[in-house]
Amino acid sequence: MPLTIGQVATAADVNIQTIRYYERRGLFPTPRRTPAGYRQYADDAVARLRFIKHAQELGFSLKEIQELLGLRVRHGAACDAVERKTREKIELVQERIRDLHRMKRTLERLAAACAARQPTDDCPILEALEDHGDVDH
Amino acid sequence: MPLTIGQVATAADVNIQTIRYYERRGLFPTPRRTPAGYRQYADDAVARLRFIKHAQELGFSLKEIQELLGLRVRHGAACDAVERKTREKIELVQERIRDLHRMKRTLERLAAACAARQPTDDCPILEALEDHGDVDH
DNA sequence: TTACACTATGTACCTAGGTACATGGTCAAG
DNA sequence: CTTGACCATGTACCTAGGTACATAGTGTAA
Secondary structure, X not given: OOEOHHHHHHHHOOOHHXXXXXXXXXXXXXXXXXXXXXXXXXXXXXXXXXXXXXXHHOOOOHHHHHXXXXXXXXXXXXXXXXXXXXXXXXXXXXXHHHHHHHHHHHHHHHHHHHHHOOOOOOOOHHHHHHHHHHOOO | OOEOHHHHHHHHOOOHHHHHHHHHHOOOOOOEEOOOOOEEEOOHHHHHHHHHXXXXXXXXXXXXXXHHHHHHHOOHXXXXXXXXXXXXXXXXXXXXXXXXXXXXXXXXXXXXXXXXXXXXXXXXXXXXHHHHHHXXX
């Protein structure tokens, strides 16, 4: 039994307008309609919305998310391409993780220095930041 | 020898307007001025800009970055507070890393399934997404 | 001393990602 | 058969994070 846009919105905890916005943007397939023009969604629409929100929190843009979701569409014959694109995204994610690890180490150095309360009274965050910023970018 | 805004902008590869924007936003301290009103920066301004850009790539908002940078300012007496705030940020970064790891595993599962080219012809990305989205949020 | 690159301020504009509002149709309950 | 909660479209507006433009002062090199 299909869901209305309001039910989907409530289940995924997003605004109705947002769903329509995603549809316009192409992140959401145009759904079937009732004779009266009401949108009808299957349950996976909720999962899709949750994925979008989650991916956004991880810093992916809607465009990137659209690509991620698009991987599903062209399957079968285009499976090679799907795999390639997926591996690219994995690389991207891996890089982001590495960067965050560096950021974490920077912060840990700061916290440690702070805890040691050095007699110099000079909190080393700026030097830490320079180290951080120059590691590889 | 102090740098002009243009020199800083060039060195850090950002727009001049962006530096002034950051100043308005409070991310950048108001610099000393020449008698004519020209802003004068020390070398660390460049490091600061690079840090901001880097933190942004990691998904921090300007507000969060402002907080990160602010940790340096209230040092000495407020060192406890600095350490507490820093540890909070570390927690946040750690969480982001965990999320990205989950995202990566999701993508890896997809790539693997794709490589195996299952006879069912059904690329499992949506199920993968549901798993992903429901792990702990 | 004039030309040109640079700086200043203020205001306007832009993209991304929504959110709200106005207006009107739909449908189920009473 | 009306009322209230939904849905539709279209357009306007909002925040974040810039970027551009107009206008005017500065500084240096020919």
